[in-house]
Amino acid sequence: MVVAVSGVAYLVTRGNGKTASPAPVAVATNPAVATGVAISGGWIDDWANAAKSRRHISLLSGSAKLSDYRLEFQAQIETKAIGWIFRGLNPRNYYVTKIETVTPGLEPTIALVHFAVVDGQDENRVVVPLTMKVRVDTTYKIRFDAIGNRFTTWVQDQKVDEWTDSRFGSGGVGFFSEKDEKAAMQGAVNVVPLVPKN
Numbered sequence: 001m002v003v004a005v006s007g008v009a010y011l012v013t014r015g016n017g018k019t020a021s022p023a024p025v026a027v028a029t030n031p032a033v034a035t036g037v038a039i040s041g042g043w044i045d046d047w048a049n050a051a052k053s054r055r056h057i058s059l060l061s062g063s064a065k066l067s068d069y070r071l072e073f074q075a076q077i078e079t080k081a082i083g084w085i086f087r088g089l090n091p092r093n094y095y096v097t098k099i100e101t102v103t104p105g106l107e108p109t110i111a112l113v114h115f116a117v118v119d120g121q122d123e124n125r126v127v128v129p130l131t132m133k134v135r136v137d138t139t140y141k142i143r144f145d146a147i148g149n150r151f152t153t154w155v156q157d158q159k160v161d162e163w164t165d166s167r168f169g170s171g172g173v174g175f176f177s178e179k180d181e182k183a184a185m186q187g188a189v190n191v192v193p194l195v196p197k198n
Contacts, residue, residue: 047174048091053120059088059174060191067170068194071144074186076137077101081113082183083176086146087168092120095168096176097153097161099140102129106136112153112161116168128161139186146173147196 048057063069067087075082081100088094095116103109110132115125132155134140143154149166152159173191177183 043174047088053091054179056177057085057088057091057094057174059085059172060189061172063174063191064088064172065170066172066191066193068147068196069145069173070192070194071173071190072142072192073189074139074141075183076139076186077110078182078184080181081177082140082142083178083181084142084144084174085176086144086151086173087171088174089168089171093118093168094171095151095165097144097151098176098181099130099142099155104136108134108136110134112155114151114153114161114163116165118167126163130155130160132156132158145194147194 042061044059044061046056047059048055069086071084071086073084077099081098083096083098085094085096095114097112097114100111100113101108102111110130112128112130113125114128116123141154141156143157145152149164151161151163151165153161175183
């Protein structure tokens, strides 16, 4: 995961070194159209201090004060899961979403899992089985929106989950892995600020 996140950090930050001012994107509560400027900045590697938490989190530093945003990326599951965090207030308070392998094999079964980490403790994990056919080498196209208290995930351009929670109103976005989980990122990672329409 460290190698994968380092590659992501390179892809996201390899521009001309200038930091663009993010342009908010107006959105509706249904699928939004992202046309703004992606957040730039470096990655804070080992944001959760893996030696103590047994988790690895890389946080996009330019996202730390955002509340509403879209995350888009593509990745393959190398072992167990692809995970990301959002509304990361600090290493003890954030939300997690993952695509996990439920049954391994050439055509594995997968599920979307989401939960909150509050004061360092995992809240109840919600598991949403995904019925889409995938292979062990599938590249997952992920789009995730955090708008107000509503969080929506698309996988392969299909809306697969929507849930609400009001505990954390803002905070950074990044990538998450637990013990033995590893994902291989494919291409660029985009994080775009969103502004809900009235």
